[in-house]
Amino acid sequence: MTQHPWFAGAATPRVLAHRGLVTAEDAAHGVVENSFAAVAAAHSAGADYVESDCHLTADGVVVLFHDEDLSRVTGDPRPVAAVRSHELEGLMSERGGLLTLEQALDAFPTVRFNLDVKAADAADAVGRLVAPHGHRVLVTSFSDERRRAALAAAAAAGRGVRPATSAGRGTIGRVLAGLAVRSRRSVRRALQDVDAVQVPERQGRLRIVTPRFVEAVHGSGAEVHVWTVNDPADMRRLVDAGVDGIVTDRADVALRALR
Template identity: 35%
Template sequence: MKRMILWGALVLVSAAGGAWVALGLTARPARSHPFFQDLPRDRALVIAHRGGAELWPENTLDAFRGALAIGADILEMDVHGTAEGVPVVIHDETVDRTTSGTGRVRSFTLKELQELDAAHQWENLRDTGITVPTLRQVFEEIPREIPLVVEIKESNPALTDAVADLVLEFRREATTLLGSFHQDVLRQLRNRDVRFATHLVQEEVIPFLAASLLFSEGLYSPPGEALLVPPRSGIIPLATRRFVRAARNRNLFFAVWTVNDPDQMRRLLARGVQGIITDRPDLAVSAVTDAAP
């Protein structure tokens, strides 16, 4: 009996070892996507969250123009669909917080939505003609060489296809990083066109984090090209030197959201993060400039 147990244990160990070796032989780092190739490499990047939500009415053309004017490297934005399915740039599923209206974005036609004041919460900008832009309007206004992060907020195949269609129509597949909190959205994008760059969703980050803690990130093949994570998730710190190093080892771009405190920015930059996603791109530009070699 003892001999049988010993042999069984040896078989299990051998099988586990074989699987470990097989993973190591087949695992591949993230591919080098054009989105990252022309970005500055001698410093971290400033990613204007919703265009800089603490400086201007968020997710508006005014915010995107302002962020670029003060030196942001990348514009981040969110997309929902109107009643007709038109991709529009707004974060919440309702218009209540950021406009003069109330109700779900999906309940408005495009015409009705753009009659709302997207600067209603800003007294100095109220009734100055600032509207919720369509993603098409953003693509038309912002030069193609400016990198964008476009977050699809709905798990909606039709909306995902509409966003993908616009990226291809405007030939922005090399300068647009597509993201979502919904794994099915990312799967749809990756299956549709290999030219799309995507970030990892939570279900993909967790196994990679576990592998990094075991110094085994070399066994993980990233399905996307970027890690965009908060500084911590509950009690678990994410923006650690170990996780940043693991991401670099797998050719993953590592950025942290949403960081608005200059001291925290400096701590993260010292750990080697490659991007700061912030509502205060003005403060981030200063922090990155000070930290640059």
């Protein structure tokens, strides 16, 4: 598999700033994840990659926001989909600032974005917005259907390189099933349309990231990225085990530990 430009020329192991970077000092000043300030902090710290999440507002604006509703981040119980962008801008004004996807791509032209499509209604809009920036965007989702819908929308826009993509839960399930029966062909077939597999090290009692898992994913031409890892010793251990990327809340710590 030819390496997608999202991967090319960047330092390895890859450090993906999970929802940007919010230090304790920033948090004390009200800054929250996925805000303009959080992404700017990750960029300032030297992170090549920012992992973020996409929802669609009531007026059709794609915003960087993780949760389905606003309660945890702003104290407002409404769903993101029920709030207009100007209202959300007001709610985020003292929390680091709202960041729309369009603004993120324009304001941070050298950042490579890892975008998780959180809502089905956002998939088409995400695909259209990232189409001109496909060389520096990876599209993902827990739902393979959502990520494929976003990729299809980007392709339909017909501009530039297709975005990179990582596996959804269904695809990862097929990988694990293939490993269970020792079928490398099944693993390769499952991963034929993806560039990376982004997983937690464990899911409950199930250890996902094993030497066999890493070897099989690499053998299929994809990378392994592990989330969410904040302890430097764990970061180094995983990289020593062959993991290609670390998704972390503390990109500043990871960059010091791994470079």
